[in-house]
Amino acid sequence: MKASVNPAVNPAVAGETPEALVERMARAGRIAQRALALMDDPGKAAALRSAASALRASEAAVLAANALDVAAGKANGLSGAMLDRLMLDPARLGAIADALEQVAALPDPVGQVIDRSERPNGLKLSRVRVPIGLIGIIYESRPNVTADAAALCLRSGNAVLLRGGSEAVHSNRAIHAALVQGLCNAGAPEAAVQLVPTQDRAVVGAMLAAAGLIDMIVPRGGKSLVARVQADARVPVLAHLDGICHTYIHAAADTEMASAIALNAKMRRTGICGSMETLLIDAQFPGAQAVVAKLLESRCELRGDARACALDPRILPASANDWDCEYLDAILSVAVVDGLDAALAHVAQHSSHHTDAIVTSDAAVAERFLNEVDSAIVMVNASTQFADGGEFGLGAEIGIATGRLHARGPVALEGLTTYKWQVRGSGQVRP
Amino acid sequence: MKASVNPAVNPAVAGETPEALVERMARAGRIAQRALALMDDPGKAAALRSAASALRASEAAVLAANALDVAAGKANGLSGAMLDRLMLDPARLGAIADALEQVAALPDPVGQVIDRSERPNGLKLSRVRVPIGLIGIIYESRPNVTADAAALCLRSGNAVLLRGGSEAVHSNRAIHAALVQGLCNAGAPEAAVQLVPTQDRAVVGAMLAAAGLIDMIVPRGGKSLVARVQADARVPVLAHLDGICHTYIHAAADTEMASAIALNAKMRRTGICGSMETLLIDAQFPGAQAVVAKLLESRCELRGDARACALDPRILPASANDWDCEYLDAILSVAVVDGLDAALAHVAQHSSHHTDAIVTSDAAVAERFLNEVDSAIVMVNASTQFADGGEFGLGAEIGIATGRLHARGPVALEGLTTYKWQVRGSGQVRP
Numbered sequence: 001m002k003a004s005v006n007p008a009v010n011p012a013v014a015g016e017t018p019e020a021l022v023e024r025m026a027r028a029g030r031i032a033q034r035a036l037a038l039m040d041d042p043g044k045a046a047a048l049r050s051a052a053s054a055l056r057a058s059e060a061a062v063l064a065a066n067a068l069d070v071a072a073g074k075a076n077g078l079s080g081a082m083l084d085r086l087m088l089d090p091a092r093l094g095a096i097a098d099a100l101e102q103v104a105a106l107p108d109p110v111g112q113v114i115d116r117s118e119r120p121n122g123l124k125l126s127r128v129r130v131p132i133g134l135i136g137i138i139y140e141s142r143p144n145v146t147a148d149a150a151a152l153c154l155r156s157g158n159a160v161l162l163r164g165g166s167e168a169v170h171s172n173r174a175i176h177a178a179l180v181q182g183l184c185n186a187g188a189p190e191a192a193v194q195l196v197p198t199q200d201r202a203v204v205g206a207m208l209a210a211a212g213l214i215d216m217i218v219p220r221g222g223k224s225l226v227a228r229v230q231a232d233a234r235v236p237v238l239a240h241l242d243g244i245c246h247t248y249i250h251a252a253a254d255t256e257m258a259s260a261i262a263l264n265a266k267m268r269r270t271g272i273c274g275s276m277e278t279l280l281i282d283a284q285f286p287g288a289q290a291v292v293a294k295l296l297e298s299r300c301e302l303r304g305d306a307r308a309c310a311l312d313p314r315i316l317p318a319s320a321n322d323w324d325c326e327y328l329d330a331i332l333s334v335a336v337v338d339g340l341d342a343a344l345a346h347v348a349q350h351s352s353h354h355t356d357a358i359v360t361s362d363a364a365v366a367e368r369f370l371n372e373v374d375s376a377i378v379m380v381n382a383s384t385q386f387a388d389g390g391e392f393g394l395g396a397e398i399g400i401a402t403g404r405l406h407a408r409g410p411v412a413l414e415g416l417t418t419y420k421w422q423v424r425g426s427g428q429v430r431p
Numbered sequence: 432m433k434a435s436v437n438p439a440v441n442p443a444v445a446g447e448t449p450e451a452l453v454e455r456m457a458r459a460g461r462i463a464q465r466a467l468a469l470m471d472d473p474g475k476a477a478a479l480r481s482a483a484s485a486l487r488a489s490e491a492a493v494l495a496a497n498a499l500d501v502a503a504g505k506a507n508g509l510s511g512a513m514l515d516r517l518m519l520d521p522a523r524l525g526a527i528a529d530a531l532e533q534v535a536a537l538p539d540p541v542g543q544v545i546d547r548s549e550r551p552n553g554l555k556l557s558r559v560r561v562p563i564g565l566i567g568i569i570y571e572s573r574p575n576v577t578a579d580a581a582a583l584c585l586r587s588g589n590a591v592l593l594r595g596g597s598e599a600v601h602s603n604r605a606i607h608a609a610l611v612q613g614l615c616n617a618g619a620p621e622a623a624v625q626l627v628p629t630q631d632r633a634v635v636g637a638m639l640a641a642a643g644l645i646d647m648i649v650p651r652g653g654k655s656l657v658a659r660v661q662a663d664a665r666v667p668v669l670a671h672l673d674g675i676c677h678t679y680i681h682a683a684a685d686t687e688m689a690s691a692i693a694l695n696a697k698m699r700r701t702g703i704c705g706s707m708e709t710l711l712i713d714a715q716f717p718g719a720q721a722v723v724a725k726l727l728e729s730r731c732e733l734r735g736d737a738r739a740c741a742l743d744p745r746i747l748p749a750s751a752n753d754w755d756c757e758y759l760d761a762i763l764s765v766a767v768v769d770g771l772d773a774a775l776a777h778v779a780q781h782s783s784h785h786t787d788a789i790v791t792s793d794a795a796v797a798e799r800f801l802n803e804v805d806s807a808i809v810m811v812n813a814s815t816q817f818a819d820g821g822e823f824g825l826g827a828e829i830g831i832a833t834g835r836l837h838a839r840g841p842v843a844l845e846g847l848t849t850y851k852w853q854v855r856g857s858g859q860v861r862p
Contacts, residue, residue, distance in 0.1 A: 034779070038803065117824055123813055125823060130805070132835050211661075215835050230642075236667070236836045257858040264860035348465070370853045372469065374561070382554055382856030391861065392556060392852070393548055404563050404646050405667045406837040409852045421823070421840045422801045425813030427688040429695035430822065 018202040019209075025161055025194050026213035029134045032189035033159035037131050039188065041108035047188040048104035048151055052097040054182030055147065058174065059093055065174035066143065073167055085142050086167055096147045096175070099396065103151040106395040109413045110157045124424040129417040131157030133215035136207045138163045138229060140221035143171035149220070150179055150193045152398050156416040159189075161214065163196040163204060165221070208233040218398055223326075238411060240399040242326045243273030243354040245384040248280040248343040248369070250360035255287025257381065258359045259294045264383040265357065267298050271328045273400060274355050274387030278323060278333045280343050281308065292334065300330045307336035323350045340365055344372050351375055354402050355387040355409075376402060376409035449633040450640075456592055456625050457644035460565045463620035464590035468562050470619065472539035478617040479535035479582055483528040485613025486578065489605065490524055496605035497574065504598055516573050517598055527578045527606070530827065534582040537826040540844045541588045555855040560848040562588030564646035567638045569594045569660060571652035574602035580651070581610055581624045583829050587847040590620075592645065594627040594635060596652070639664040649829055654757075669842060671830040673757045674704030675783040676815040679711040679774040679800070681791035686718025688812065689790045690725045695814040696788065698729050702759045704831060705786050705818030709754060709764045711774050712739065723765065731761045738767035754781045771796055775803050782806055785833050786818040786840075807833060807840035 013021070036044070055062070066088040073083050088096075114127040135158045137149045146162055153160035164172040176195040184190050196203050207214060211234040218238045219229040226239050247265050249258045265276035279295075281288045292312050295302060303318035304311070315334065322333040323346075337343045347356050357379035358369040366380040377387050387410070389397025394412035401407050407415035444452070470478070486493070497519040504514050519527075545558040566589045568580045577593055584591035595603040607626040615621050627634050638645060642665040649669045650660040657670050678696050680689045696707035710726075712719045723743050726733060734749035735742070746765065753764040754777075768774045778787050788810035789800040797811040808818050818841070820828025825843035832838050838846035 034805075037805070119822070119824055123817065123822075133805075231665075234662075236834070254858070260860050261858065268861055366855070370855075374465075374468070374564075375851065377852045377854060379854040380856060381858050382854055383860045385861040386554065386854065386856075386859065391550070391554075393550055403667070404849045408849055418835045418839055420806065421808040423808060423810040423813055423817065424797070424801075425811060425817075427685070427692065427812050428817065429691050429814045430699055430816040 018200060018206040021196075021198070021203060022161075022206040022210050023213060025191075025196070026134060026210055028191040029159040029161055029194055030213070032191035033131065033134055033157070035189045036154065036159060036192050037110070037157045039157070041110075043187065044108065044155055044157070045104040047183050047186040048100050048154060050186035051147075051151070051179045051182035052100035052104070054185065055093070055097045055100065055175065055178045058178035058181075059090060062093055062171065062174040062178065063088060063090070065170035068170040069143075069168050078167065082141060082167070086171070088143060088171060092144070096144050099144075099148055100151050103155050103396055106155060106413060108155065109417045114419055121428050122426060123428055126422045127419045128422055129414070130420050132416060132418050134159045134161060134213070135416065136161045136163070136210075136214045136217045136235065138204055138207065138217060138219045138221070138225065140165040140225060141167040143168040143175055145220055146172045146175045146195070147179060148396065149218070149398060150176075152396060152413060152416060154183070154188070154192055156413045158416055159192045159194075161194050161196065161207065163207060166199045169199055205232065208235060211235050220399060236406075237403075238399065238401055238406065238415070239403055240273065241402045242352040243275070243387070243400070243402075244277050244324065244326050244350060244352040245274060245354055245387070246278045246280055246347050246351055246356045247276045247384060248337070248347070248356075248358045249282060249285050249288075249291065250340065250343075250358055250362065250365055251282040251284035252362040252365065253282075253285055253287070253359040254361060255290055258285070258287060259291045261357070261359055261381070261383050262291050263294055263298060265385055266295060266300055266332050267330065268383070268385050270330050272385065274385050275328070276332065276357075276384050277325065277327055278335065278350065280335050280337050280346055282343070283307070283336050283338050288336070295332060300332055302332050302334050304334040305336065308334040311336075326352070340368060344369070347373055347375075352402060354400065355379065355384045357382060357384050376400070449631060449637040452627070452629070452634060453592075453637040453641050454644060456622075456627070457565055457641055459622040460590040460592055460625055461644070463622035464562065464565055464588070466620045467585065467590060467623050468541070468588045470588070472541075474618065475539060475586055475588070476535040478614050478619040479531050479585060481617035482578075482582070482610045482613035483531035483535070485616065486524070486528045486531065486606065486609045489609035489612075490521060493524055493602065493605040493609065494519060494521070496601035499601040500574075500599050509598065513572060513598070517602070519574060519602060523575070527575050530575075530579055531582050534586050534827055537586060537844060539586065540848045545850055552859050553857060554859055557853045558850045559853055560845070561851050563847060563849050565590045565592060565644070566847065567592045567594065567641075567645045567648045567666065569635055569638065569648060569650045569652070569656070571596040571656060572598040574599040574606055576651055577603045577606045577626070578610060579827065580649070580829060583827060583844060583847060585614070585619070585623055587844045589847055590623045590625075592625050592627065592638065594638060597630045600630060636663065639666060642666050651830060667837075668834075669830065669832055669837065669846070670834055671704065672833050673783040674706070674785040674818070674831070674833075675708050675755065675757050675781060676705060676785055676818070677709045677711055677778050677782055677787045678707045678815060679768070679778070679787075679789045680713060680716050680719075680722065681771065681774075681789055681793060681796055682713040682715035683793040683796065684713075684716055684718070684790040685792060686721055689716070689718060690722045692788070692790055692812070692814050693722055694725055694729060696816055697726065697731055697763050698761065699814070699816050701761050703816065705816050706759070707763065707788075707815050708756065708758055709766065709781065711766050711768050711777055712742075713774070714738070714767050714769050719767070726763060731763055733763050733765050735765040736767065739765040742767075757783070771799060775800070778804055778806075783833060785831065786810065786815045788813060788815050807831070
């Protein structure tokens with residue numbers, strides 16, 4: 001156990017270029033990661049619990065720092081929603097510390113054996129999970145990401161290089177200082193969790209270009225941030241883009257179930273990526289008017305095609321753009337479709353491949369939907385708002401991946417690992 | 432079953448830009464892939480067997496096309512090794528057709544359930560393997576890649592866009608025409624396997640830029656090809672770079688085993704990525720002179736550090752570059768190291784993270800090496816030349832991945848799939 005640590009880690013060096021800063025931090029992170037990769041499960045869990053304690057002990061300092069950010073945000077005219085995301089209080093800070101302890105309690109993925117085999121020549125093969133290495137997180141205003149992302153990376157044996165948004169700069173620094181204090185108290189390497197010490201945007205570019213130094217970038221934030229990261233990165237990116245999620249109410253759906261699912265999928269929280277943006281109603285579904293009436297009564301604006309508009313005079317006509325729009329608001333596009341194939345065709349054309357659902361009591365139709373819809377998450381008779389790592393039993397998530405490689409859907413600890421092949425022989429040479 | 436097919440698929444359109452060509456072919460490939468994703472296991476296997484039959488039936492046409500390439504290669508002064516890679520004869524063409532049948536006989540990864548769980552609210556989750564989508568293969572002179580890569584992609588439900596090297600252009604076209612004839616005869620979509628109809632290098636750039644149209648690029652060829660692809664691609668790349676493979680002979684190694692493994696690891700085939708490039712000999716290993724003598728007698732050039740040179744006067748002094756050099760030839764760098772930690776440090780500094788091996792009879796030392804070496808493949812008491820999909824029981828491989836994400840080491844059918852989450856509910860809404 002280290003007796004003390006200087007919480008002012010990673011100071012900027014005068015005159016250092018963004019590229020030199022990233023290289024210096026990445027090299028330190030990679031050295032720390034080698035030590036982290038060899039820490040055992042109880043050691044990493046203890047380090048996270050120690051970080052949680054340190055964060056609780058730093059409540060006054062973190063809230064004071066957060067007050068600076070909130071004041072600056074008000075002066076800069078941040079929206080109420082943005083200020084709410086930014087603001088910490090004792091309860092929210094306690095929840096962040098609780099989350100660290102919850103991640104500490106998750107099973108360690110490192111060392112898990114994915115599969116084993118033995119070859120006819122006696123070679124014994126196993127694939128074993130190992131950390132990815134150094135992960136760069138580029139995120140916007142929520143200061144809880146500083147702790148959440150650090151915890152998931154550390155739990156899976158990865159070092160992390162954090163670059164938070166300017167709005168939360170004081171909060172992020174205070175949270176980071178507390179985390180590092182706690183981690184070091186428990187014997188974890190100081191550079192396992194580093195925060196970029198400058199808000200110079202050129203540092204983001206240098207991180208994206210740091211192939212060979214940073215192993216993966218995870219952008220967390222709005223569409224423009226993620227799109228910029230994807231467009232510029234030379235480092236592999238685990239990205240979460242749009243959630244244009246569909247619910248298709250099949251002819252053989254129970255009206256009450258369909259109505260409850262549609263209402264929940266759209267209105268439980270409208271601002272999350274798993275919220276439904278388009279409702280497809282089968283022309284043969286008898287409960288269509290009841291479902292749309294429920295949505296309208298919950299103050300959801302509906303925009304329909306011609307047949308949907310005929311269901312209720314309160315439905316506005318949709319424009320062509322509506323079918324490709326992630327509203328993230330109490331607005332829903334509605335189309336009437338002729339059967340499963342028409343629904344599948346609409347989903348194939350307009351889905352962002354995040355989460356799509358069907359409501360039906362016909363098991364064969366459900367299986368066809370599950371098999372033929374090419375999205376990260378495909379659901380039968382459930383609300384698309386279940387698209388979440390916690391709801392999937394993964395404990396926590398670093399994001400919901402909409403790309404096709406490495407990991408799809410909610411990405412938790414396993415998605416922050418890769419594997420290696422271990423081969424045990426007894427002197428075999430290849431003929 | 433289609434009665435006939437025009438083998439002159441994908442004709443170039445006059446005046447079409449490289450971007451328009453790639454977009455047209457990619458869209459056709461994506462439509463074909465949707466059909467392919469729904470073909471069942473026997474259907475895909477039958478299509479590959481049909482392709483093998485068609486290739487055998489096209490022997491005369493393929494060999495005549497290949498003769499054109501070989502003649503052009505000679506006229507253009509291709510090296511003997513390059514001409515040998517390019518040249519087909521009835522036996523080699525038969526082996527390519529056999530390989531198609533072997534891939535047909537492999538288990539279909541699509542639809543395999545990776546894991547299942549049930550949530551307290553009754554939601555049933557399963558992760559199911561699905562194809563990646565449309566895969567672009569960019570390769571150099573070996574015409575067998577045309578058939579091998581197409582077979583692996585098709586077996587795993589992916590469509591493929593092939594762009595072969597100019598040296599093999601006639602061979603590739605003839606092989607491709609036969610494959611498509613065979614696939615279509617068995618009811619597979621014609622655009623499942625497409626060959627870029629022009630050698631314009633700008634088409635490679637357009638493929639690399641086609642994010643959203645091509646899901647993954649696999650470069651197969653020399654270091655400069657792979658490096659160019661990695662530097663320029665906006666599409667995710669599954670890349671295989673250097674194989675700077677080490678073998679560490681620990682103090683407690685059996686001399687005869689160590690000698691046999693070192694000789695095989697270096698000299699069985701010197702030109703493959705799994706061949707050993709650096710031998711680390713423990714200063715306490717008593718059989719060092721015997722091991723180096725065996726290598727020298729097999730006409731391997733040894734380049735050593737000072738202590739290695741002291742083992743035998745025939746060893747040349749190594750320069751600093753030698754420790755980072757992939758010779759792919761009968762040349763080996765040799766260093767004497769003081770114990771496991773020094774060996775691990777050398778490997779950490781110089782390995783390309785492809786394959787590294789230890790020879791030891793000490794089980795605890797072996798386990799430390801297996802755990803602490805951060806390479807795609809780590810071996811104990813075996814030759815690094817076993818780094819191969821066939822030797823690993825995977826049937827065939829699209830390459831040996833040295834990156835960290837998605838797949839590592841030999842990549843076979845499983846590496847050509849991703850997964851989706853299927854969620855089966857009974858009306859659940861999220862509280």
